[in-house]
Amino acid sequence: MSALLGLGDMLAGRFGERWIAHEAGRAQFMAAEGHHAAGMPDVVAQPRTIEDVQMLMAAAHAAGVPVVPLGVGTSLEGNAGAVAGAVSVDLSGMNRVLEVAPEDLLCVVEPGVTREALNEELRATGLFFPIDPGANATLGGMISTRASGTNAVRYGTMRENVLGLRVVLPDGTLIRTGSRARKSAAGYDLTHLFAGSEGTLGLIVEASVRLHGIPEAVLAGSWGFDSLDGAVQTVIETIQSGVPVARMELLDPVAIRACNAYAGLTLAEQPTLFVELHGSPRGVAEQREMLSAIGAEHGGGALTISADRDEQRRLWRARHAALPAARAMVTDAVTWSTDICVPISKLAGAISGARAAIDAAGLLAPILGHVGDGNYHVFFVLRRDDAAGWAKARAVNEELIDYALSVGGTCTGEHGIGIGKRGALVREHGADAVALMRRIKAAIDPAGLMNPGKIFAEE
Amino acid sequence: MSALLGLGDMLAGRFGERWIAHEAGRAQFMAAEGHHAAGMPDVVAQPRTIEDVQMLMAAAHAAGVPVVPLGVGTSLEGNAGAVAGAVSVDLSGMNRVLEVAPEDLLCVVEPGVTREALNEELRATGLFFPIDPGANATLGGMISTRASGTNAVRYGTMRENVLGLRVVLPDGTLIRTGSRARKSAAGYDLTHLFAGSEGTLGLIVEASVRLHGIPEAVLAGSWGFDSLDGAVQTVIETIQSGVPVARMELLDPVAIRACNAYAGLTLAEQPTLFVELHGSPRGVAEQREMLSAIGAEHGGGALTISADRDEQRRLWRARHAALPAARAMVTDAVTWSTDICVPISKLAGAISGARAAIDAAGLLAPILGHVGDGNYHVFFVLRRDDAAGWAKARAVNEELIDYALSVGGTCTGEHGIGIGKRGALVREHGADAVALMRRIKAAIDPAGLMNPGKIFAEE
Numbered sequence: 001m002s003a004l005l006g007l008g009d010m011l012a013g014r015f016g017e018r019w020i021a022h023e024a025g026r027a028q029f030m031a032a033e034g035h036h037a038a039g040m041p042d043v044v045a046q047p048r049t050i051e052d053v054q055m056l057m058a059a060a061h062a063a064g065v066p067v068v069p070l071g072v073g074t075s076l077e078g079n080a081g082a083v084a085g086a087v088s089v090d091l092s093g094m095n096r097v098l099e100v101a102p103e104d105l106l107c108v109v110e111p112g113v114t115r116e117a118l119n120e121e122l123r124a125t126g127l128f129f130p131i132d133p134g135a136n137a138t139l140g141g142m143i144s145t146r147a148s149g150t151n152a153v154r155y156g157t158m159r160e161n162v163l164g165l166r167v168v169l170p171d172g173t174l175i176r177t178g179s180r181a182r183k184s185a186a187g188y189d190l191t192h193l194f195a196g197s198e199g200t201l202g203l204i205v206e207a208s209v210r211l212h213g214i215p216e217a218v219l220a221g222s223w224g225f226d227s228l229d230g231a232v233q234t235v236i237e238t239i240q241s242g243v244p245v246a247r248m249e250l251l252d253p254v255a256i257r258a259c260n261a262y263a264g265l266t267l268a269e270q271p272t273l274f275v276e277l278h279g280s281p282r283g284v285a286e287q288r289e290m291l292s293a294i295g296a297e298h299g300g301g302a303l304t305i306s307a308d309r310d311e312q313r314r315l316w317r318a319r320h321a322a323l324p325a326a327r328a329m330v331t332d333a334v335t336w337s338t339d340i341c342v343p344i345s346k347l348a349g350a351i352s353g354a355r356a357a358i359d360a361a362g363l364l365a366p367i368l369g370h371v372g373d374g375n376y377h378v379f380f381v382l383r384r385d386d387a388a389g390w391a392k393a394r395a396v397n398e399e400l401i402d403y404a405l406s407v408g409g410t411c412t413g414e415h416g417i418g419i420g421k422r423g424a425l426v427r428e429h430g431a432d433a434v435a436l437m438r439r440i441k442a443a444i445d446p447a448g449l450m451n452p453g454k455i456f457a458e459e
Numbered sequence: 460m461s462a463l464l465g466l467g468d469m470l471a472g473r474f475g476e477r478w479i480a481h482e483a484g485r486a487q488f489m490a491a492e493g494h495h496a497a498g499m500p501d502v503v504a505q506p507r508t509i510e511d512v513q514m515l516m517a518a519a520h521a522a523g524v525p526v527v528p529l530g531v532g533t534s535l536e537g538n539a540g541a542v543a544g545a546v547s548v549d550l551s552g553m554n555r556v557l558e559v560a561p562e563d564l565l566c567v568v569e570p571g572v573t574r575e576a577l578n579e580e581l582r583a584t585g586l587f588f589p590i591d592p593g594a595n596a597t598l599g600g601m602i603s604t605r606a607s608g609t610n611a612v613r614y615g616t617m618r619e620n621v622l623g624l625r626v627v628l629p630d631g632t633l634i635r636t637g638s639r640a641r642k643s644a645a646g647y648d649l650t651h652l653f654a655g656s657e658g659t660l661g662l663i664v665e666a667s668v669r670l671h672g673i674p675e676a677v678l679a680g681s682w683g684f685d686s687l688d689g690a691v692q693t694v695i696e697t698i699q700s701g702v703p704v705a706r707m708e709l710l711d712p713v714a715i716r717a718c719n720a721y722a723g724l725t726l727a728e729q730p731t732l733f734v735e736l737h738g739s740p741r742g743v744a745e746q747r748e749m750l751s752a753i754g755a756e757h758g759g760g761a762l763t764i765s766a767d768r769d770e771q772r773r774l775w776r777a778r779h780a781a782l783p784a785a786r787a788m789v790t791d792a793v794t795w796s797t798d799i800c801v802p803i804s805k806l807a808g809a810i811s812g813a814r815a816a817i818d819a820a821g822l823l824a825p826i827l828g829h830v831g832d833g834n835y836h837v838f839f840v841l842r843r844d845d846a847a848g849w850a851k852a853r854a855v856n857e858e859l860i861d862y863a864l865s866v867g868g869t870c871t872g873e874h875g876i877g878i879g880k881r882g883a884l885v886r887e888h889g890a891d892a893v894a895l896m897r898r899i900k901a902a903i904d905p906a907g908l909m910n911p912g913k914i915f916a917e918e
């Protein structure tokens with residue numbers, strides 16, 4: 001704490017009330033969304049400008065104080081968790097949309113802008129920003145975890161949608177990466193090195209991201225199936241045939257039960273796809289035909305999708321609330337959302353294997369996810385004191401990861417490594433590749449001050 | 460040379476005739492495509508296996524011998540040029556397609572596979588690999604320069620199409636990056652760090668790349684315009700309206716003249732777009748209507764595009780041969796192809812500015828390019844001994860880069876930095892960002908043995 005106190009003194013003039021050291025204030029920044037034990041930050045700094053961040057970083061660097069960047073703390077693997085003796089940097093106040101350039105299909109934002117605020121701001125332009133994690137996360141957090149969401153199957157993830165960044169390095173230096181052009185071959189791709197680095201390399205203070213035209217026609221709806229495997233096979237063949245679905249989400253019967261209860265839906269408790277199609281009126285009609293034909297082969301009911309915006313909104317609001325909905329299934333429960341991604345042809349094996357493992361362990365855990373990407377989540381619903389349940393969930397989680405790795409998949413499609421998947425990272429990439437990542441980390445952050453203990457276990 | 464001789468002795472048993480030290484042999488590996496003075500490699504090694512590469516790299520590392528990875532040497536900024544005292548590593552013999560996985564829309568290749576060989580291999584699958592630089596380049600070279608081509612406007616560049624790599628690091632260690640899943644948030648994005656690193660960080664020995672379904676319907680043709688600006692405005696509005704064109708290439712009247720003469724086309728010498736549309740029969744019809752309507756506003760002639768595969772092939776063969784076609788305009792000429800990319804809304808200014816600068820300098824230089832990406836090329840056609848011409852071309856090149864940077868663009872959309880744009884790299888990203896790139900380089904290649912002098916000027 002003494003280094004922190006010294007830092008506070010140094011920055012007092014600049015930060016004033018935006019340097020939060022009292023407990024009631026700090027308690028609001030515990031980043032407690034995930035299932036990991038949330039720590040209380042020792043101190044929280046709230047920069048408002050790039051210069052604030054530069055000064056903070058330079059001072060922390062000089063004082064040897066670790067820095068934990070924080071968006072709105074909705075990440076699920078302890079990615080933004082407080083670290084003892086560190087300053088947590090709350091970026092949610094740097095939340096201006098600096099520029100919207102419809103003519104170049106891009107905008108420039110401060111890191112604390114949330115996806116909902118951004119889309120609100122874009123309303124009049126006919127454009128939208130497609131990446132939509134269930135939470136109303138910040139763009140800085142989303143870039144830092146390579147987040148995605150329901151639209152990624154068509155529009156890509158944060159990786160494909162970030163064009164350039166401004167980043168404050170651990171010593172306070174400000175750099176610019178990328179450009180406003182759609183492509184570039186100019187030097188190392190720093191933009192994509194920072195994207196997904198979970199605050200361990202520097203602090204993103206500005207981002208240019210791609211925008212997309214709001215489609216002329218949108219059809220969406222839910223689609224019930226006789227069997228889980230039938231729903232999944234429909235997804236696989238849809239992707240393999242290149243139907244450009246905009247959203248293709250799976251909810252298993254347990255997830256449907258949770259959403260019915262929580263969000264007032266009245267869907268049959270069966271394996272269900274939530275589907276959305278974007279295009280011209282003729283284009284979406286054509287996509288609908290192709291989808292119907294594929295689903296009919298696999299026990300799909302009638303594909304009743306509609307253009308009614310209110311119904312669509314209700315559907316996606318329910319989908320986005322699936323995690324709290326799962327939590328609400330059991331009084332005083334915690335959810336542990338694990339996130340797996342496999343090559344599309346392996347999705348059926350992955351999901352039937354997950355269901356079998358969950359059932360064999362006797363756990364309550366809906367399965368759902370952005371299946372068009374081969375990405376699914378399991379929400380383990382557990383009471384904190386259910387030690388046996390947690391042990392079983394840990395074992396099932398490892399089993400899901402092992403399966404994914406055995407078929408060429410990844411231990412996380414979008415949530416990142418945080419503290420929860422540090423071991424899996426080594427299993428996935430091998431010790432030599434992770435050693436290389438550590439060398440890059442050491443080159444950029446030699447003192448190891450940026451978000452220590454995340455991605456890599458401390459040595 | 461003495462370190463090289465020692466290295467040769469060390470590797471003699473393994474490489475035998477694939478260690479080429481005699482002049483006639485080495486002369487075939489001069490990577491002389493660009494306008495930069497081509498050097499003769501002192502020695503060329505031809506690995507056939509990953510183990511060959513590992514042994515070579517470990518031995519070079521031990522002996523302190525620099526290594527220059529080489530695909531087929533078609534890069535245009537001296538990226539693969541020989542370095543005195545170095546071993547040039549010819550990867551064109553590692554050219555097997557290791558696996559085609561249509562069910563996951565991907566394939567796994569050795570680095571020396573060329574784009575044409577790959578598509579030949581994919582013929583029976585209904586899938587294709589879209590990235591098509593004009594030359595029949597290798598996948599390893601294309602990944603290393605973040606290459607693109609005519610299809611990138613729809614299918615993305617190498618950046619978007621590479622899923623994972625196997626890389627031999629400078630000390631001979633073999634690592635794996637990425638996965639076969641469509642997305643991943645697992646650790647630093649090493650795949651995209653190596654992509655575009657121009658052989659300065661390691662040697663790519665295997666790559667997994669995305670494949671795409673061959674579209675049901677393809678329409679293509681050339682489209683003449685009254686004015687250069689009209690053609691460019693048509694491109695801008697097409698992209699802004701989100702018409703998913705598959706190819707949209709500009710050829711100015713000088714380029715058309717060159718292609719008519721070289722490739723036997725009979726097009727009117729006017730600003731021309733080569734366009735291709737992919738989709739369902741109804742989808743391409745719809746795209747054609749939208750395009751026509753946009754072009755009609757800007758002095759476009761009739762949009763006569765057809766489904767005739769032979770005509771389409773003739774058109775694209777002519778487009779791909781535009782560089783030799785330009786060279787053939789003047790006896791004993793050399794072409795200098797520069798490569799600029801700007802945000803789409805700035806394309807009109809960029810191209811009219813380029814034409815004005817070329818004309819003011821009195822140079823012969825067709826303008827053409829992948830304009831759907833905001834990417835264009837100027838082919839300066841020069842005799843080697845025309846010192847004044849070269850000086851003027853240098854000045855115009857700097858002017859084009861300055862304009863691009865002033866509007867948020869990049870000094871290279873797809874050719875990379877090589878030796879030709881090292882100064883521009885610093886202007887584009889700033890000294891601090893380039894210093895960070897150098898720190899990453901030093902972390903991965905501490906002895907500075909990988910392709911020295913490329914991307915960064917030697918210190």
Ligand SMILES: Cc1cc2nc3c(=O)[nH]c(=O)nc-3n(C[C@H](O)[C@H](O)[C@H](O)COP(=O)(O)OP(=O)(O)OC[C@H]3O[C@@H](n4cnc5c(N)ncnc54)[C@H](O)[C@@H]3O)c2cc1C
Pocket residue numbers: 031033068069070071072073074075076079080091111132133134135136137138139140141142143144145146147148149150197198199200202203204205320321323324414415451454
């Ligand atoms: C109900 C619910 C649903 C979710 N659904 C999805 C989903 O569909 N897809 C998905 O991808 N995720 C999902 N998530 C997870 C979460 O929303 C994402 O991880 C999101 O990207 C986190 O954003 P945040 O602003 O909350 O960042 P935080 O949690 O505050 O931080 C995330 C990471 O980024 C770092 N960071 C934050 N800001 C910066 C910055 N400016 N510079 C450098 N580093 C920074 C932090 O240090 C941390 O490592 C969900 C979460 C919840 C609670």
Ligand SMILES: Cc1cc2nc3c(=O)[nH]c(=O)nc-3n(C[C@H](O)[C@H](O)[C@H](O)COP(=O)(O)OP(=O)(O)OC[C@H]3O[C@@H](n4cnc5c(N)ncnc54)[C@H](O)[C@@H]3O)c2cc1C
Pocket residue numbers: 490492527528529530531532533534535538539550570591592593594595596597598599600601602603604605606607608609656657658659661662663664779780782783873874910913
């Ligand atoms: C007529 C013509 C048209 C062209 N059109 C285009 C175009 O439309 N778009 C475009 O992007 N480019 C174009 N180019 C440029 C060129 O084709 C590309 O730069 C291509 O990517 C080079 O591939 P290559 O196999 O020839 O690689 P090389 O030129 O041999 O090498 C390129 C770079 O990659 C490195 N490298 C090669 N293999 C490896 C490996 N396995 N591991 C690590 N590093 C490696 C080299 O060291 C070098 O830095 C064109 C060139 C010509 C001659």
